[in-house]
Amino acid sequence: MSITNIQVPAEKSRLRFNLKGPLKAYKKIAASIIVLALVSGLFPVGTFAETTSEKIKKAEELKKQTEAQKDAVSEKKEELEGERAVLKGQLDQLNADLEEISENLENIEKKIDVKYEEIEAAEKEVEEAKNEEAKQYDFMKKRIKRIYEKREVSIFESFITATSYADFLNKSEYINKTEEYDQKMFERCIELREQVEEKEANLNKEMDELNALKEQASAEQSKVSTIVSNTSGAIASKDGAISAAELEEAAYKAELEAQEANLTALKKQLAEEQAMSRRAAQMAWRDVSELTYEESDEELLACLIYCEAGNQPYEGQVAVGAVVINRMRSAAYPNSMVGVIYQNKQFSPVASGRLAARLAIGANERCHQAARDAMNGSTPVGNCLYFRTVIPEINGQIIGDHVFY
Numbered sequence: 001m002s003i004t005n006i007q008v009p010a011e012k013s014r015l016r017f018n019l020k021g022p023l024k025a026y027k028k029i030a031a032s033i034i035v036l037a038l039v040s041g042l043f044p045v046g047t048f049a050e051t052t053s054e055k056i057k058k059a060e061e062l063k064k065q066t067e068a069q070k071d072a073v074s075e076k077k078e079e080l081e082g083e084r085a086v087l088k089g090q091l092d093q094l095n096a097d098l099e100e101i102s103e104n105l106e107n108i109e110k111k112i113d114v115k116y117e118e119i120e121a122a123e124k125e126v127e128e129a130k131n132e133e134a135k136q137y138d139f140m141k142k143r144i145k146r147i148y149e150k151r152e153v154s155i156f157e158s159f160i161t162a163t164s165y166a167d168f169l170n171k172s173e174y175i176n177k178t179e180e181y182d183q184k185m186f187e188r189c190i191e192l193r194e195q196v197e198e199k200e201a202n203l204n205k206e207m208d209e210l211n212a213l214k215e216q217a218s219a220e221q222s223k224v225s226t227i228v229s230n231t232s233g234a235i236a237s238k239d240g241a242i243s244a245a246e247l248e249e250a251a252y253k254a255e256l257e258a259q260e261a262n263l264t265a266l267k268k269q270l271a272e273e274q275a276m277s278r279r280a281a282q283m284a285w286r287d288v289s290e291l292t293y294e295e296s297d298e299e300l301l302a303c304l305i306y307c308e309a310g311n312q313p314y315e316g317q318v319a320v321g322a323v324v325i326n327r328m329r330s331a332a333y334p335n336s337m338v339g340v341i342y343q344n345k346q347f348s349p350v351a352s353g354r355l356a357a358r359l360a361i362g363a364n365e366r367c368h369q370a371a372r373d374a375m376n377g378s379t380p381v382g383n384c385l386y387f388r389t390v391i392p393e394i395n396g397q398i399i400g401d402h403v404f405y
Helices: 022-040 052-149 155-161 165-282 297-309 314-329 337-341 348-352 354-361 365-375
Strands: 002-004 292-294 387-389 397-399 402-404
Touching: 052 165, 052 387, 292 297, 292 337, 297 314, 297 337, 297 348, 297 354, 297 365, 314 337, 314 365, 314 387, 314 397, 314 402, 348 354
Parallel strands: none
Antiparallel strands: 002 292, 387 402, 397 402
């Protein structure tokens, strides 16, 4: 049933409507929703509609968070790249040191090979000197044996056979010189053997020193090789971390692009809403007296006020109801309560199910009184068609936590 130009008394208790009308249908739809809502606390009093401006604000805040996260990842990546550059410099120096050590070790090994050959030659010289010494010693023994045992030549015979004293002295001198020669040759052999043995000893000492140098160089080579391996592993680890950071950075960039696209769409939507508001202001407006209400409209509007402004001052609750009535008055919007409230994407409690849940329970008397005042033409916000939580970007009339524009 339609009621034309209904005037709801301000002091009258809320009307008792017939649940066989549209309201009963709303309650049936919401019956299963409200139980879960009450248990989980999804719809507390004082939860407001999320307008396009609020969505933009949240999107901008989310974008800032994402940018901060991306910047943190980029900074970490740069830090990792710096650490990797330091490690790379250290690795280059280590490889240069390792190359130098390896060359030194190679030179030592070559010297050792040469020293081995020199020692082998010295050993042969020692052996030859010993053989020569033994040979000379054997020769001396034989000569002495011939002189003294076989008496091939004797001083007495030299004296008897000498033709003169001078001849005797000559023969004696020959014998002495022969003995001196043999002694010198023997001593020379001994000296030569000692020189060769000393040479061999020096060569062995040099060989020991070379082996010590080789051992030291090998230890240094092993040490540097280990450091090179560890440094290479650290660089590989940094490379992995940098790759992970690059992937994370790319993900944040993609997320930022998506958020930017969403922001652009929301700003476009807000511009359209504002343009629509301006068009609505320029279009014909119905007088409150021209509006017609269904029997269930007060309950519907009271429940919407509860969802949008349940914890707001009474003036703010009336203002929310006035926005709905202003839309009914504007030629830019439907001219029925149901048409305005359930218009697509206008009031978030409709989409979220909170309105249906509240309809199943009913609004309090305060919200019903606010609905009646608004339906009777009370409007603390003039001809405003929108409201949202207060933000600096929106200029309008502020009542409680809402700005009306």
